[in-house]
Amino acid sequence: RTVYVNGEFLPEEQAKVSVFDRGFLFADGVYEVTSVLGGKLIDFAGHTKRLDRSLKELGMEMPLTEDELLGIHRHLVEENGIEDGLVYLQITRGAADRDFAYPEAGTPQTVVLFTQAKPGLADSPQAERGIRVITIPDERWGRRDIKTVQLLYPSMGKMMAKAEGADDAWMVEDDCVTEGTSNNAYIVKNGTIVTRHLGTEILHGITRSAVLRFAREAQMKVEERAFTPDEAKEADEAFITSASSFVMPVVQIDEATLGDGTPGPVARRLREIYLEESR
Numbered sequence: 211r212t213v214y215v216n217g218e219f220l221p222e223e224q225a226k227v228s229v230f231d232r233g234f235l236f237a238d239g240v241y242e243v244t245s246v247l248g249g250k251l252i253d254f255a256g257h258t259k260r261l262d263r264s265l266k267e268l269g270m271e272m273p274l275t276e277d278e279l280l281g282i283h284r285h286l287v288e289e290n291g292i293e294d295g296l297v298y299l300q301i302t303r304g305a306a307d308r309d310f311a312y313p314e315a316g317t318p319q320t321v322v323l324f325t326q327a328k329p330g331l332a333d334s335p336q337a338e339r340g341i342r343v344i345t346i347p348d349e350r351w352g353r354r355d356i357k358t359v360q361l362l363y364p365s366m367g368k369m370m371a372k373a374e375g376a377d378d379a380w381m382v383e384d385d386c387v388t389e390g391t392s393n394n395a396y397i398v399k400n401g402t403i404v405t406r407h408l409g410t411e412i413l414h415g416i417t418r419s420a421v422l423r424f425a426r427e428a429q430m431k432v433e434e435r436a437f438t439p440d441e442a443k444e445a446d447e448a449f450i451t452s453a454s455s456f457v458m459p460v461v462q463i464d465e466a467t468l469g470d471g472t473p474g475p476v477a478r479r480l481r482e483i484y485l486e487e488s489r
């Protein structure tokens with residue numbers, strides 16, 4: 211696989227970053243994930259815009275123009291023959307002698323991009339079955355609106371879910387669901403779609419924003435507000451959204467089976483619309 215590192219396209223074995231990289235030492239970096247369907251990048255502009263915001267919030271520069279970023283994404287997709295898959299973009303504050311204070315301005319950032327081939331990404335059998343989630347306390351830091359590479363707690367959450375035979379975890383704070391380990395969370399009750407309002411408590415999903423737009427265009431009712439795990443367990447249906455899962459139905463939350471235990475009509479329809487409109 212060819213990857214991009216600091217201005218060069220290299221075979222992955224030859225790509226290197228410093229042991230003093232702040233991404234490694236302090237998780238001082240941000241990332242983006244853009245999906246590819248049929249060789250086409252999905253929602254690229256949205257991901258770039260959020261990247262820009264994440265960098266600004268952390269006092270980092272945007273090291274490349276949007277056109278340059280697009281060119282690198284396209285080159286990797288082509289070079290690695292990605293039909294369906296994901297492109298990861300990672301930017302850290304760069305390498306400097308270990309110090310909590312940021313290095314001086316002008317320290318070169320580390321920029322890495324790599325692809326993951328996921329044949330049939332949009333036709334996953336999971337979407338037909340629906341996934342099972344557990345609820346866990348949200349023990350992440352307070353600025354979840356910044357897409358940083360601090361992903362240890364979400365990894366732990368994923369492992370807690372697996373240990374219980376579930377697929378993912380919904381995180382809960384002050385008795386309200388924030389989001390999934392790497393996705394936004396939704397419930398549907400009496401035809402109304404409910405998902406948490408934007409704030410510092412959740413990542414502002416690019417897929418979320420597109421899906422809510424499509425839902426409103428299709429005259430579906432949307433409420434952006436917090437909901438409790440109890441409300442979720444009594445919902446008619448539930449689903450998650452992200453660049454890697456698009457719209458994925460949820461059929462079980464902890465011990466509660468939703469509806470008849472199969473993906474609900476709203477989640478199915480939104481998945482269809484999202485895939486149709488974005489491809």
Ligand code: PDD
Binds near residue numbers: 414452
């Ligand atoms: N995760 N919330 C969290 C905590 C996330 O990590 C993600 C994305 C989302 C959904 O955002 P978007 O729709 O822009 O993908 C919400 C990516 C896919 C990941 O870490 O792999």
